[in-house]
Amino acid sequence: AALLAAGAFGIAHAAATAGAKGGFVAVKDSHFERNGQRYMVAGANFWYGGYLGAPTSVGQRARLVKELDRLKALGVNNVRVLAVSEKTAMKSAVSPATTSAPGHYDEQLLQGLDFLMAELAKRDMTAVLYLNNFWQWSGGMTQYLNWFTGSPAHDPNVSKDYERFMAENARFYTNARAQAEYRNVIAKIVQRTNTVTKKPYRDDPVILSWQLANEPRPGNSKSTPQDKATYVKWIADTAHYIRSLDANHMVSTGSEGLAGSAQDAQLYLDAHRTPDIAYLTYHLWPANWGWFDPKQPEATWDGMMDKALHYLNVHVDYAKQLGKPIVLEEFGLNRDGGSFDIKASTKVRDRFYDEVFTTLEKRAAAGDPVGGWAFWAWGGAGRAANADYWWKPGNDFVGDPPQEEQGLYSVFDSDASSLKLIADHDKRLKTIGAKQ
Numbered sequence: 001a002a003l004l005a006a007g008a009f010g011i012a013h014a015a016a017t018a019g020a021k022g023g024f025v026a027v028k029d030s031h032f033e034r035n036g037q038r039y040m041v042a043g044a045n046f047w048y049g050g051y052l053g054a055p056t057s058v059g060q061r062a063r064l065v066k067e068l069d070r071l072k073a074l075g076v077n078n079v080r081v082l083a084v085s086e087k088t089a090m091k092s093a094v095s096p097a098t099t100s101a102p103g104h105y106d107e108q109l110l111q112g113l114d115f116l117m118a119e120l121a122k123r124d125m126t127a128v129l130y131l132n133n134f135w136q137w138s139g140g141m142t143q144y145l146n147w148f149t150g151s152p153a154h155d156p157n158v159s160k161d162y163e164r165f166m167a168e169n170a171r172f173y174t175n176a177r178a179q180a181e182y183r184n185v186i187a188k189i190v191q192r193t194n195t196v197t198k199k200p201y202r203d204d205p206v207i208l209s210w211q212l213a214n215e216p217r218p219g220n221s222k223s224t225p226q227d228k229a230t231y232v233k234w235i236a237d238t239a240h241y242i243r244s245l246d247a248n249h250m251v252s253t254g255s256e257g258l259a260g261s262a263q264d265a266q267l268y269l270d271a272h273r274t275p276d277i278a279y280l281t282y283h284l285w286p287a288n289w290g291w292f293d294p295k296q297p298e299a300t301w302d303g304m305m306d307k308a309l310h311y312l313n314v315h316v317d318y319a320k321q322l323g324k325p326i327v328l329e330e331f332g333l334n335r336d337g338g339s340f341d342i343k344a345s346t347k348v349r350d351r352f353y354d355e356v357f358t359t360l361e362k363r364a365a366a367g368d369p370v371g372g373w374a375f376w377a378w379g380g381a382g383r384a385a386n387a388d389y390w391w392k393p394g395n396d397f398v399g400d401p402p403q404e405e406q407g408l409y410s411v412f413d414s415d416a417s418s419l420k421l422i423a424d425h426d427k428r429l430k431t432i433g434a435k436q
């Protein structure tokens with residue numbers, strides 16, 4: 001029995017550490033490692049990367065290749081991508097969608113993801129793939145609930161009632177039929193064989209992590225202890241399920257940090273404690289959270305930076321407490337004056353990016369568990385198509401998803417000062433990592 005147990009332990013241990021060897025990114029001593037070397041995530045949010053890779057319909061493979069070449073040239077080594085979307089009647093959601101109805105999936109969009117993975121492999125880049133969305137812009141949890149409870153899919157861009165939207169969305173975590181379909185989708189993608197490379201996703205080191213959802217929250221600001229317990233259990237159970245399908249890849253939550261945890265540090269820590277969640281994530285949105293007014297930058301900058309620096313540092317401290325890496329996988333600020341116009345300057349945003357990068361570099365240089373960052377979001381060659389800056393099917397994709405003005409937070413290929421900042425700091429981050 002002892003021999004059997006030792007053997008089993010050996011296999012389990014080998015599986016757990018296999019990642020670090022076979023080119024997979026894995027965690028070692030609260031940092032990322034790949035092939036025995038420190039790995040720092042110098043990332044970009046590129047939610048529509050799989051859409052561009054589609055062979056037909058929305059696909060623009062020539063653009064995708066150019067965008068990846070641009071990102072690679074900047075020193076970006078990772079992209080964070082929406083892996084699956086759900087068809088919905090909500091006005092501000094992307095179409096087409098991967099899942100047209102439970103059990104029915106668009107093979108063209110899935111082949112788009114395949115093509116993206118293949119192109120990332122050619123450039124030695126990795127991807128974080130999120131498998132759902134707490135928000136409406138890709139259907140997400142709201143659409144699952146519409147399918148399985150018949151509840152109307154309230155687009156909060158229309159209702160303006162985010163508190164109600166968030167409270168209603170939390171029902172997703174306990175709806176058995178919604179969870180069953182969500183796991184069907186997870187299994188379909190995690191167990192997929194790439195039609196371009198013929199490589200099973202499970203064996204593809206391009207994937208840095210499977211992410212439960214984009215910005216999953218326990219409910220709204222009045223989340224109850226029961227809501228919180230449900231949320232923690234959903235994270236642990238779903239992460240365990242993914243790891244049961246794929247022991248090579250890390251799993252992450254997609255959490256925004258305290259802002260997505262009802263400002264409850266204990267909840268944020270509990271949500272990331274399970275060994276099946278490899279690292280912590282957090283996001284930083286000063287304008288969304290009311291810390292900054294782009295139309296009054298001088299009046300609001302100091303207060304915003306105080307809060308932002310605290311947010312940046314306190315989450316690295318949480319990661320230290322858990323002994324896991326942490327990635328700031330979204331952050332952004334408006335163009336000057338709050339303009340959506342690509343011709344508008346980005347002086348204030350550049351200053352914000354510089355502060356964010358510098359703060360995290362300091363913590364990384366001190367040996368703290370900074371796993372890296374990903375700015376929100378790459379607009380590249382995409383351009384807003386309409387005078388009102390709203391997206392319509394057939395328009396270019398940019399960094400801003402359809403629920404926001406196309407130009408709100410995007411970094412475009414013409415934003416030279418922003419591109420230089422990103423390139424300089426991505427290089428610095430990787431240099432810090434290499435020295436440790």
Ligand SMILES: O=C1NC[C@H](CO)[C@@H](O)[C@@H]1O
Pocket residue numbers: 135214215283285288330376400401404409
């Ligand atoms: O995940 C997200 N976080 C913030 C982005 C900008 O508001 C938003 O577009 C996206 O839903």
